[in-house]
Amino acid sequence: MKKFHNLKYSLMAFLIFSIIVPMVLSQAQVSKGADFYILYWLFSVMALLPANIAYRKGRDFAIWYIYGLCFWLIAFIHCLIIKDNDIAKEIKGWRKCPYCGEYSKPEAIVCHCCGKPLN
Known part of the structure; x- marks a missing residue:
């Protein structure tokens, strides 16, 4: 039977997009204040929902995490529609x-x- 999920890649995707990217953006002076961090962290956690649903249907967690981070509402609807x-x-x-x-x-x-x- 094939291996279904590798937790290492999921954790790397979450760490990169919820911790490292905001640090880099703050160093580049793209955002001002703590509101950016709160919103970015909130979207990072919300992106876990479509990624987990799609993973349960056999899709790649990391790709769906990035998709959910960028287009949360579209990714959420899409993950509910796709089949196993x-x-x-x-x-x-x-x-x-x-x-x-x-x-x-x-x-x-x-x-x-x-x-x-x-x-």
Whole structure:
């Protein structure tokens, strides 16, 4: 079975975009005051929501974290609409038909698509 998620990459993405980027921006005098830090940290935490939902559906956490950080509302709606990919289905126990390649639920005995046994 394939490895589904690497926590190291998730932590690196969160650290880079919630701690290091604001430090660099403050050194470059892009922002003034503590309001920037509070808002940026709030958006960094909010970006975890679409990233986690998309990760549960088999998508890459770090990419969805950046997507959620930049376009939170769009990323949130998008992550609710997307379906599970093949990796997520394998993790959840779905079986792939050897004849047609479609995934069937774990309790299925025959393929719902071609009708052949799932042995």
